[in-house]
Amino acid sequence: MLDPHSLGTRRLAPAIVEYIHRTSPAAAPAHRLTAEAADAQFEQLARELFAAQFAANPPYQAWCRSRGVDPTRIRSWRDIPAVPTAAFKEFDLTCLPPAGRTRVFHSSGTTAQRPGRNFHDAESLSVYEASLRPWFVAHVLGELPELEAEELLAPGQDPAFLSLTPPAEAVPHSSLVYMFDTIVRHHGARDSVFAGRLDAGGGWEVDHDRALFALRKSMCANRPILLLGTAFNFVQLLDHFAAGNIRYRLAEGSRVLETGGYKGRTRVVPKAELHALITRHLGISPRRIGCEYGMCELASQAYDDPGADHRRFHFPPWARARVIYPETGADVPDGQPGLIQICDLANVASVVAVQTGDLGVRSGDGSFELLGRAEAVEPKGCSLNSADV
Amino acid sequence: MTLPNLYLADLGPGLELSPSTLHEAAYAIRRNREQWLRRQRTRTLVELLAYAADRWRDPQNSFRLRALSEGAADAGFGPATLARGLDAFLASVTAENLEGLIVQDLGDAKRLDGFAGTMPELRTGRTSFARGPELLVHFCAGNLPTPTLMNLVLGVLTKSAQFFKLPTRGGLIPRLFAHSLAELEPKLGACLEFATWPRERLDLEDALLANADCVTATGSDERIQAVRQRMPVRTRLVIYGHRVSFAYIASEMLTLYGLKRLVADAAADIVAWNQLGCLSPHVIYVQDQGVVSPEGFASALADELARLEKLEPRGELSPTEAGAILSARTVYEMRRAVGPGPLDLARQESVFFESAHTVHLWQSEESTAWTVVLDTDPTFKHSCLQRFIYIKPVKQLAAVLRFAEPIRSQLSTVALAAQEDIGAAHALELARWGATRICPLGRMQAPPLLWRHDGRPALGDLVTWTDLESC
Numbered sequence: 001m002l003d004p005h006s007l008g009t010r011r012l013a014p015a016i017v018e019y020i021h022r023t024s025p026a027a028a029p030a031h032r033l034t035a036e037a038a039d040a041q042f043e044q045l046a047r048e049l050f051a052a053q054f055a056a057n058p059p060y061q062a063w064c065r066s067r068g069v070d071p072t073r074i075r076s077w078r079d080i081p082a083v084p085t086a087a088f089k090e091f092d093l094t095c096l097p098p099a100g101r102t103r104v105f106h107s108s109g110t111t112a113q114r115p116g117r118n119f120h121d122a123e124s125l126s127v128y129e130a131s132l133r134p135w136f137v138a139h140v141l142g143e144l145p146e147l148e149a150e151e152l153l154a155p156g157q158d159p160a161f162l163s164l165t166p167p168a169e170a171v172p173h174s175s176l177v178y179m180f181d182t183i184v185r186h187h188g189a190r191d192s193v194f195a196g197r198l199d200a201g202g203g204w205e206v207d208h209d210r211a212l213f214a215l216r217k218s219m220c221a222n223r224p225i226l227l228l229g230t231a232f233n234f235v236q237l238l239d240h241f242a243a244g245n246i247r248y249r250l251a252e253g254s255r256v257l258e259t260g261g262y263k264g265r266t267r268v269v270p271k272a273e274l275h276a277l278i279t280r281h282l283g284i285s286p287r288r289i290g291c292e293y294g295m296c297e298l299a300s301q302a303y304d305d306p307g308a309d310h311r312r313f314h315f316p317p318w319a320r321a322r323v324i325y326p327e328t329g330a331d332v333p334d335g336q337p338g339l340i341q342i343c344d345l346a347n348v349a350s351v352v353a354v355q356t357g358d359l360g361v362r363s364g365d366g367s368f369e370l371l372g373r374a375e376a377v378e379p380k381g382c383s384l385n386s387a388d389v
Numbered sequence: 390m391t392l393p394n395l396y397l398a399d400l401g402p403g404l405e406l407s408p409s410t411l412h413e414a415a416y417a418i419r420r421n422r423e424q425w426l427r428r429q430r431t432r433t434l435v436e437l438l439a440y441a442a443d444r445w446r447d448p449q450n451s452f453r454l455r456a457l458s459e460g461a462a463d464a465g466f467g468p469a470t471l472a473r474g475l476d477a478f479l480a481s482v483t484a485e486n487l488e489g490l491i492v493q494d495l496g497d498a499k500r501l502d503g504f505a506g507t508m509p510e511l512r513t514g515r516t517s518f519a520r521g522p523e524l525l526v527h528f529c530a531g532n533l534p535t536p537t538l539m540n541l542v543l544g545v546l547t548k549s550a551q552f553f554k555l556p557t558r559g560g561l562i563p564r565l566f567a568h569s570l571a572e573l574e575p576k577l578g579a580c581l582e583f584a585t586w587p588r589e590r591l592d593l594e595d596a597l598l599a600n601a602d603c604v605t606a607t608g609s610d611e612r613i614q615a616v617r618q619r620m621p622v623r624t625r626l627v628i629y630g631h632r633v634s635f636a637y638i639a640s641e642m643l644t645l646y647g648l649k650r651l652v653a654d655a656a657a658d659i660v661a662w663n664q665l666g667c668l669s670p671h672v673i674y675v676q677d678q679g680v681v682s683p684e685g686f687a688s689a690l691a692d693e694l695a696r697l698e699k700l701e702p703r704g705e706l707s708p709t710e711a712g713a714i715l716s717a718r719t720v721y722e723m724r725r726a727v728g729p730g731p732l733d734l735a736r737q738e739s740v741f742f743e744s745a746h747t748v749h750l751w752q753s754e755e756s757t758a759w760t761v762v763l764d765t766d767p768t769f770k771h772s773c774l775q776r777f778i779y780i781k782p783v784k785q786l787a788a789v790l791r792f793a794e795p796i797r798s799q800l801s802t803v804a805l806a807a808q809e810d811i812g813a814a815h816a817l818e819l820a821r822w823g824a825t826r827i828c829p830l831g832r833m834q835a836p837p838l839l840w841r842h843d844g845r846p847a848l849g850d851l852v853t854w855t856d857l858e859s860c
Binding site: 063 | 714715727755757
């Protein structure tokens with residue numbers, strides 16, 4: 001007998017991948033959906049996916065029912081109940097039967113807490129890859145009009161990547177590293193490097209010798225390099241540069257993609273300062289430093305516009321962000337702060353709508369400015385807002 | 390009313406501060422203290438403080454009016470919540486209580502004026518004099534104004550010049566109180582200074598620390614640790630770190646006729662300062678087997694919180710705070726909806742309980758104004774606060790102590806509702822376990838002025854003694 005997942009979400013996956021192809025920046029003009037058609041299909045797919053997940057995801061169904069919501073009540077994708085990321089720590093919010101959960105991604109955060117978990121199988125991973133690649137290529141590999149693609153991509157040559165994270169084998173539960181690994185596998189030169197490793201406590205640390213070797217090699221060859229890493233990866237690398245008074249001038253066209261994230265570290269460097277340090281020590285101009293916004297509970301990512309005064313994050317057409325006022329769940333007006341909520345069609349095997357604790361300011365076109373990430377919204381009583389001693 | 394520019398903080402956030410500004414400000418208040426405050430008799434200062442506090446209780450007092458109208462924006466409390474919290478504190482600032490505090494901590498009301506002796510001292514031919522720090526520096530927290538006000542009162546009693554490093558939000562009311570003191574006695578106002586700066590300005594913090602004779606630090610453990618690391622080695626540091634509190638209701642109190650009072654008291658503790666103080670309850674442990682069940686109590690409490698929301702609304706939250714409540718509510722909604730089963734990891738991992746925990750939830754509609762979660766898992770749980778309370782049924786007090794073990798070192802207050810004979814035994818058990826304050830339900834956020842803050846003599850910790858031995 002077929003389980004509800006096989007009947008529903010699995011059946012929808014090809015349609016969603018098709019939608020991704022037809023709305024992706026890489027879509028051929030003849031194949032591309034018009035904005036109107038894209039909106040209508042998004043609406044249709046989101047509702048169908050919700051209905052399928054409702055049937056196959058028991059805790060999600062029970063919770064929706066307790067709120068009086070079922071698929072017949074959904075008029076718009078905005079009505080789909082969004083699951084807070086905190087719930088992923090406690091419940092198996094997945095449509096996959098236990099035997100089918102071949103991969104699990106864990107949320108970062110302090111090790112004292114149980115991580116959020118998002119389960120995958122081969123098929124949901126293939127949707128994940130279909131989602132992550134075109135948007136990364138468009139935003140990071142330089143198909144945006146303001147970045148000239150040929151700088152980074154010499155004809156016939158793949159760009160060299162230096163990821164400051166550990167390699168995927170070392171951190172199989174990191175969705176971020178899975179993403180970097182996918183990108184490097186498909187788009188990277190053969191000499192791309194993962195220069196991170198695990199320290200004695202299981203935390204991530206940068207292997208400076210390997211990282212510096214890769215950077216020097218790219219400088220000697222005068223070949224651009226693309227650095228990937230979490231904010232804390234970069235803090236570690238730059239601390240090493242500062243301690244040794246090292247300054248590099250990476251080849252013209254080199255870029256940085258920084259994903260935020262400090263994984264419970266005590267030292268947090270404000271973004272502007274971090275980027276200034278990157279510019280100072282690596283010689284990469286601010287307009288070549290991009291940021292990514294993603295999480296293990298989602299399958300799509302948002303990227304910002306490097307160099308802009310107000311860095312706005314954009315999700316791809318198959319994942320739509322709202323900024324809501326949590327008291328009522330209503331959208332905030334443009335320019336107002338609220339919490340970021342995402343409806344992500346690529347999240348096929350889990351839940352289509354996810355409520356984050358991250359604070360953002362809405363802009364009209366569906367993008368948002370990120371004010372702060374709630375890496376650990378575990379309230380601590382008195383210290384809630386007394387932290388600024 | 391417009392405030393005169395007495396203090397650095399009066400000049401607004403645009404003010405550029407430098408270490409030399411702070412050195413000069415510290416020098417000035419130290420000199421003013423030497424010329425005036427040090428020479429005042431304790432009785433004069435006690436009368437002054439008591440009079441100022443009494444004036445603040447007048448509904449037409451201009452400082453009070455300003456505190457209530459602007460305090461909401463600055464500290465995040467509605468006017469009714471603010472008024473109730475402030476009045477509870479102000480009412481305790483009487484001449485009798487202030488002198489009582491000195492006697493309690495220092496043994497004699499005139500200790501700070503000259504040599505005096507208690508019987509044991511006199512018998513051994515000694516008298517002693519308690520002298521306050523010349524410059525007392527306070528690193529203040531912003532969650533509620535009363536701890537800063539209390540520090541201000543203590544520092545006036547010890548005749549110290551005082552510098553308050555205010556938080557970026559929540560510092561208005563202490564500053565207004567200082568202005569009201571300055572209006573009564575400008576020479577006292579001239580011994581105080583208030584300023585604020587972003588956390589990154591360690592140069593300013595160091596400048597201040599270099600001038601201090603004694604420092605108090607209130608706030609999160611991490612921030613206190615950061616201050617402690619940079620303290621000059623011979624300067625005294627008094628810390629008020631992160632604390633949590635809970636309540637315990639014994640089954641004999643859960644009667645039909647007593648329920649109304651019990652629920653009103655519990656709700657008062659939750660509503661006071663929107664639960665943001667260290668003395669506010671995170672969890673109310675309810676002994677089961679009472680006439681009224683824990684569910685009955687929780688449901689009545691929810692009704693009372695709904696009623697109080699109309700009289701004393703909690704006020705608006707930031708999206709992040711409201712989001713934390715929303716998120717916690719969803720997890721409990723999901724637990725309730727899913728019910729006992731293999732999906733709940735918490736249950737699988739629990740080593741204490743074989744039976745499944747059940748969850749009930751009562752919450753305000755269309756807002757996060759108040760939330761009552763009844764959870765049969767007795768493990769102590771930090772609340773998101775802002776009127777979000779856990780009710781946890783237990784068999785007996787011993788179970789509470791076992792399940793609250795992780796927060797034992799952070800425990801402040803336990804509110805105890807029990808019959809007198811049982812209550813006395815419970816109190817001793819709690820005291821031995823580590824509670825530094827045990828109070829009746831309904832009074833958690835209204836500690837007496839003579840309260841030993843975090844189990845320490847608040848005034849006694851500030852002074853240095855000189856013993857005089859006669860021949």
